[in-house]
Amino acid sequence: MHTLEKIDYELGDTDFIPEYARVPLSTALSYLPEKVIDFVIEKCVFVSLEKDYRGIHLSLSDFRLKSKQNIILLSNVLWFENKKAITFVVAHEVAHAYLRHGFVSINDTNPAVNIKRERSADKQAIQWLQPHFTGSFKRYVYKSWQLQSGKKSN
Numbered sequence: 001m002h003t004l005e006k007i008d009y010e011l012g013d014t015d016f017i018p019e020y021a022r023v024p025l026s027t028a029l030s031y032l033p034e035k036v037i038d039f040v041i042e043k044c045v046f047v048s049l050e051k052d053y054r055g056i057h058l059s060l061s062d063f064r065l066k067s068k069q070n071i072i073l074l075s076n077v078l079w080f081e082n083k084k085a086i087t088f089v090v091a092h093e094v095a096h097a098y099l100r101h102g103f104v105s106i107n108d109t110n111p112a113v114n115i116k117r118e119r120s121a122d123k124q125a126i127q128w129l130q131p132h133f134t135g136s137f138k139r140y141v142y143k144s145w146q147l148q149s150g151k152k153s154n
């Protein structure tokens with residue numbers, strides 16, 4: 001069983017996120033199935049930069065990152081959303097990693113492949129989270145992001 005404290009502790013060495021995002025991130029991850037949390041702890045690094053960072057460097061050869069295969073970049077404005085939104089976005093990005101979607105460039109121009117990946121990540125995230133939240137996730141899924149923002153979300 002993964003408690004919030006355990007998740008935070010396990011990720012604490014390798015994450016690069018603001019202090020105030022630690023609890024929201026651990027909380028979001030705690031809704032995922034146990035085997036997925038294990039996957040995240042072993043294979044994923046989270047990065048979320050605040051405005052006052054001009055840049056950072058992560059060395060992938062660092063021993064703490066040796067088993068990591070996925071870097072998940074999260075906007076620092078995400079942490080000011082509600083819990084359901086934070087949890088869905090984290091679960092969606094973890095789903096890409098878990099489903100081995102590989103590297104997708106922000107400038108990826110193959111919309112068909114992109115839409116397929118986004119839909120499957122959304123579907124997986126919903127499957128993981130549905131038992132824990134009431135109501136639908138409709139406003140967080142790929143298509144509605146596109147409609148709201150008028151640009152591609154990843």
Ligand SMILES: [Zn+2]
Nearest residue numbers: 092118121154
């Ligand atoms: Zn996505």
